[in-house]
Amino acid sequence: MGKPTGFMDYERHSRSERDPAKRTNDWDIYTLPLEEAELERQGARCMDCGIPTCHTGTMINGMTSGCPVHHLIPEWNDLVFQGQWEEALKREHKMNNFPEFTGLACPAPCEGACVLGINEPPVAIRSIELEIINKGFENGWVQPEPPKTRTDKKVAVVGSGPAGLACAAQLNKAGHHVTVFERHDRVGGLLTYGIPEMKLPYSVVERRVKLLEAEGITFITNTEVGKDYPISSLQSEFDAIVLCGGATKARDVNVEGRKLKGIHYAMDFLHANTKSLLDSNLEDGQYISAKDKDVVVIGGGDTGVDCLATSLRHKCKSLTQFDIYEKRGEVRAADNPWPQWPVIHRVEYGQKEAAAVFGKDPRAYAVMTKKFVGDENGHVKEIHTINVETITDENGQRIRKEIPGTEKVWPAQLVLLAIGFSGPEQDFLQKMNVETDEYSNVKAEYGKYKTNIEGIFAAGDMRRGQSLIVWAINEGREAARECDRYLMGETNLP
CATH class of the missing domain: 3.50.50.60 (FAD/NAD(P)-binding domain)
Known part of the structure; x- marks a missing residue:
């Protein structure tokens, strides 16, 4: 904690917005970045709490409190205050594969649980998070990191939304051969076609997808499993399957x-x-x-x-x-x-x-x-x-x-x-013979992610029901860990 009085010395400033009337004439992103010096001051507002709750990621009364991916928020806030942006990026990527997605489209439950927010405006966590990753791309710090060695295991991930992408990224880090199936023409699921361009530009999604491709992940688009690609082929050609198809049945x-x-x-x-x-x-x-x-x-x-x-x-x-x-x-x-x-x-x-x-x-x-x-x-x-x-x-x-x-x-x-949404589409799950719970979601215990079928896992909205992007990333990462454990008998994934 570089400045113990930062939360008293500086007022909260988050990303500003373009003129609300003028911006309706285009599809450009509606927010504007903060200056680097201002961001460093915002980092100084982090209080070095004895028990920080910003990264707890729990559910209280049916609502998310704190960050579900357990972001190391106090650490990278302090690093930003000290001007150590590249090191801040390393800490940010440690727990979140896609901080550019959450920085733009997450409602920031971390800020709702910020200790400073008890009686003052909370730390501008989301704005800082976004500028760390933006600076990382601008300075060339974000580069493909393919695994140094490969296993002989093949994993299919069905769905390329935030859960599927996070799961694929982690399984690829473990050295497995990962193929992601997406029924639409572009990768990204909800990130691409559920969030408008002025809020989360497709160029941001595409930039990350190209990075994942460079790391060795295969993406197959315009392919609906169970329709364009037989389920029998999926089960025979892959050693494990992770279902990340989302909850797309609208209320x-x-x-x-x-x-x-x-x-x-x-x-x-x-x-x-x-x-x-x-x-x-x-x-x-x-x-x-x-x-x-x-x-x-x-x-x-x-x-x-x-x-x-x-x-x-x-x-x-x-x-x-x-x-x-x-x-x-x-x-x-x-x-x-x-x-x-x-x-x-x-x-x-x-x-x-x-x-x-x-x-x-x-x-x-x-x-x-x-x-x-x-x-x-x-x-x-x-x-x-x-x-x-x-x-x-x-x-x-x-x-x-x-x-x-x-x-x-x-x-x-x-x-x-x-x-809202009432759950995942049932036809596909019935074809897979996967059991569902009383809410029509895939039946798989949180933290385990195993379905009733050997070698098939589920994560994200398809398992938990309609939720936040950051929960999807959390579940994708954790399902990858359990899938890796299933394939190898042990795992080093977080």
């Missing part, structure tokens, strides 16, 4: 008019937009356009925010985001103490943009959809809603209580459902 709303045209899952909207953008800068027209439409996004989470930002760049007519919950407070409630994730009111990038373009925050709180109404062509034209109160019954279950007299009709020619 739906069961209300009147759901089958009307113009109502889409958020991921269908985001995926098509990114593919068209990367393929043709949207010139091929192969995407769901929000141009000149009244757009309603149902769902108050990060995916909903991404839908807002994408719709704005299409030049939508109006924009509304339904949140089933009431507006949160500006500070933690009494039943949400530190180090829990702070459940507070936040204004995310897409909401800032909507306010800049349309003059107000796009959110409507405590709103529940009652029905969709269509026009004479079977296309949605409006949504009927009612306000609700969320209460908890004696069994701890949340119940929505409708409030009479709060009915409202909203114009909508495009409705985007961003209410």
Whole structure:
């Protein structure tokens, strides 16, 4: 700890943002880097806590507290303060294969658990994390590191999202021959097609994928296992298999008019937009356009925010985001103490943009959809809603209580459902004869990752259900460790 009074001497500064109205005219990344001197001051705010909780990575009341990959945060904060950036990069890479992904797209539960955050703004951990890896690439410190020796073992990783990539990277370090199967045309899974370009540019994903290829990993795209590539071949040609296919079965709303045209899952909207953008800068027209439409996004989470930002760049007519919950407070409630994730009111990038373009925050709180109404062509034209109160019954279950007299009709020619995912796609798992749990996820114990079939493991959202990128990386790394142990009888992987 280089400056014991740093947390008192310096105020928190994180990455700044481009003008929210102007940036809706392009697809460039919306944040701006901090100057090196400022980053070093931010590193000095780290307190050298007796028991740091930023890297604990635990679940409290169903929410993540601290960093699941157990990042060595105090160490690289201090190294940044001292200007030892290359050494900071080594410490950062020790626990996280892809700090550029988490630095851009993780909600930073590390900051929610920062000890300084008890009574002051927390350390700007995510901003520091991102600039360490950016500086590493800029200075040529990040280079391919293929294993010095190879085993005779072949491993298939199904799915190239954050769990699959982390798993593949670790198994490759152990010297195994790793092949990653991806059903889409580009590697990255959620990182590529689930997060928009202005938040996580594909060039960032592609840069890391090329590095992994240079280290010896084989990627096979446009290949869906069980359809384009027989499961029997997978099982006969590889010594072990790790399933990292994600939780891609979207949650739906069961209300009147759901089958009307113009109502889409958020991921269908985001995926098509990114593919068209990367393929043709949207010139091929192969995407769901929000141009000149009244757009309603149902769902108050990060995916909903991404839908807002994408719709704005299409030049939508109006924009509304339904949140089933009431507006949160500006500070933690009494039943949400530190180090829990702070459940507070936040204004995310897409909401800032909507306010800049349309003059107000796009959110409507405590709103529940009652029905969709269509026009004479079977296309949605409006949504009927009612306000609700969320209460908890004696069994701890949340119940929505409708409030009479709060009915409202909203114009909508495009409705985007961003209410999460219910689990992995079942057809593939049934073909694999892999057992699932009561939530339809692959049944495999956390920390062990073994399925009911010998030599087949599972990790990430396919095993734990919808979660954070950083949990996917954690599980991918740990599943690689257990797969290596299975193949070799022992392991040196963390």
